[in-house]
Structures are given as structure tokens and as C-alpha cells.
Amino acid sequence: MNRMTNEPLVAERLHEGVLTLTLGRMPAHPLSRDMIRALHEAFGRAVENGSVEVIILHGPGHIFCAGHDLKEVARHRADPDEGRAYVEDLFAACCALMLDVATCPKPTIAMVEGIATAAGLQLMASCDLAYAAPEASFCLPGVQNGGFCTTPSVPVSRLIGQKQVMEMTLSGATYDAEWALANGLINRVIPASELAEFVESFARKLATRNQNAVRSGKTALRQQLELPLNEAYALATPVMVEQFMDPARRHLDWKP
Template sequence: MNTQDIPLIEAEDKDKVRLLRLGKAPAHPLSRAMIRALHDQIRQALADTRINVIVLEGPGHIYCAGHDLKEIGRHRADPDHGRAYLVELFTECSALMQDITLSPKPTIAMVDGIATAGGLQLAAACDLIFASSRASFCLPGVKNGGFCTTPAVAVSRSLSRKHMMEMALSGDTFDADWALSAGLVNRVFPSEQLSAATMEFAQQIASYHSTAIADGKRMLHDQLEMPLDRAYAEATEVMVGHFMDPVRIRAETNC
């Protein structure tokens, strides 16, 4: 198949789980077209009442290599040396990442290769990262004369400050064991078991009450920014709502 014919995103549904597979191997770069295609697929999955969980996969030895540097380079010939393009690119990318993180439906990154720069941002934006033992993680901006500033927004919400600084300041590549011990990933599996294990877990979550999970996810994010007393007060309201949900009442009264 000609590479031009490869879809940017492939979608596959199974047991209330939508698997979104990044195309354009081997690097799966976050070109502007890729960002827009993935954002469209995320929006479709969020609107689909048959889907309760979203899994993001970048198959092969590179999960996602981040922004398309060749595409960025082509805009250096613009009158403003690409500034307007960069502003639009990073704005669109940030909107995508926020929709993934704040999705009412759980999101899982399935990482079997290297997730680097914006590719690591994409994985870290998800609620969970399931990785293989051959996966690796990198924020290489400092080695290219820059700094992975926007990727760090997502990654820093998983790591301690010291771990975050180590990644961002060194630009080094870290293996799956380091990522697990640092709290960046949730579970590590042999490569040949990763897909089955991830999908099994995703289907387990997808079988739960989606309304309660959506409310609970929102509250988890919100309460972290609140004073303790307000966090408990608002969480109590959400918790009462869970117990008063008509679906739960029917299930418990029919036992």
C-alpha cells in the first residue's frame, strides 16, 4: 500500500472500547493533519453512547515521535519564519490534549515503543499508560536547542518535580522500569502480552456505570485544586449523586 493511502487514524470497536490506532508508521508524527484527525476521532468517541473507554495505540517501535519537524521546517520560508503556523499548531495540539485529559470517558495509552516529546505528551495526557517492557520515554527538546515545554504540562502531572526536571533537563531516554517506578506508567507487560492485557483492562472499566465514572473523573480533577474542606464538600455532593442514581437504585432494590 502506498503510504499516501494509509489512514492517519484507524478506529476499532470492541465491547464498549474504541481503539484509535495512529497511522503513518514508523514515527506516527503529530503533524497538523494528524492532530486534527485524532481530535475528530476523540470527539466522535465522546459523542458515541456505545463507547465507554478510549485506547490510543501507536503500533511499532515508535509510539509517537511528537511534532513533525519536517513540516515545521517547511514553514521557515513563511514571511514570519513560521510563527503564525507554530502558534496555530501548538494551540490545536493543546486543545486535543485537554480534551483527552478531561474526557468523561477513561483514556488509556498503549505504548509498545518510544514515546518522545509530543508523543510522550499524548501518552501522558491519557488517564492511564500501559507499556511494554521495550517501551521508552523521552523529552529531548534540550538536545535540539529547545525545551519540551508543552509536553511537560502533561508529563509533570504524573511525575514528581525532581523526576520531571530530570527528564526535561537531561533530554535522556528512560526505560519502562524507570517510568513505572517514577509513576509515569501504570503497568508494564511483555510486548507480546501488552495488547491483550490493555484491552482486557479497558473492557473491564467499560463494563462499569459510565455516568458515575464521568462524574467521578471530573471530581478527581477538580478537587485537586480545591482547599480540603471544599474538596470534601463537593465530593460529598457527587458521592450522594452516585448513590441516588436511578440505575443504582433500581439495581439495589431489585436484588
């Protein structure tokens, strides 16, 4: 829980197999150490919950997620030894969270209304899908603050081209939704008034699919992307065989 209010750091709503995780601490939804812990625990519960088929991650308002809580970091950095221990723990926890999101066996969808910046963009990019409003924007601003968005660029560099991610990290500039769509950072741009309905409808439909196939297929898809072509086929083929033999699979209407 947020120490300052009774608002949960991460609110959870389960409806028709779709779990929506809504980030608290408006308006920035910063990834404090407590927020990272709350998200990590929420994803852990979601994976174990047999009623959850799809996960939506939502940071409402004009900021999807502003990245790490820099005020919290600054408080700990006053003492060099304490600061290093805190920062090492923070980034280890953040890395573990991003891996949890990226490797989650259940489909994950980011719903983005505003800016996703630094580790906030890292969080969005770690999801399987991302749908954004036209007002959304995207930024890796570390270089503007004397640093470099090294860890946030890990998932981003796996979505967009090398030149594009180099420009994002070296300029620290903010990019709009159309640029993000054209470069593969997001899936679609949806009018803000229709965004929630579109994402929730898509997620509910996805929740009705054969989840055995969805989960094994999603995992194999991520794994084979890192492999040479022959190894990718060697990994994907037995997964496909098991999907065809799965008793839970719906009847196939074969047509000549």
C-alpha cells in the same frame, strides 16, 4: 487521510464498548497538523457516540509517537511570518487536543510498545491510564535540539515529582519502562506479547461498569486534585451523593 497513502491517519475500531484509536504514519506516528486534526475529530466523535465507553490510544511498533512533525515545521519556518503563524496554530491545536484527551468524560488508556517522546509523551501522559511493554521508553528531548519541552512537561509534571521532570527536561535523556513505573509515569509494565490482551481485557471490563458513576467520578477526581483539601471534599461529596442515588447503579450488597 494521509496525502501519501490510503492509510487513515487514525484508524478506529469499536468492539464491546471499547474504541481503539490506532495512529497511522508508521513508524513514527508524528503529530503533524493533519494528525492532530484527525485525533481531535476522533475524540469528538467518541464522546458523542453512545456506544463508546472506553478509549484506547495505540501507536504500534517501536515508536508510540515521536511528537511533532519537525520536517513539516521546518518547511513552514522558511518564511518567518508564515512560520510564526503556522507554529502558533500548531501549538494551539495541540493544546486543544491534549485538553480534549485529559478532560474526556470517558476513560482513556494509552498502550505503549515503544518510545513516547516530546509531544508523544505529552499525549500518553494526558490519558487516564498508561500500560507499557518492557521495551517502551520515555523522553522529553527538547533541550538536545536547542529548545525545551515546555508544553509536553505540563501533563508529565502532574504525574511525577518536580525533581524527576526537571531531570527529564534538562537532560533530554531517555528513560526506560521500569523508571517510568517507579516514578508514576505509567501504571504497569506488561510483557509485549501480553500487552494488547491485557489492555483490551481491562478496557472491556471497565466498559461494563456504571458509566454515569465512572464519568462523574473521573471528572471530579481530576478537578479535586487541583484544590485545597477542604475544597476537594466540597467538590467530591455532592458527586458521591448523586452516584449513590443514581438509578443505574447496581444493587449494593450491604454487609455488617
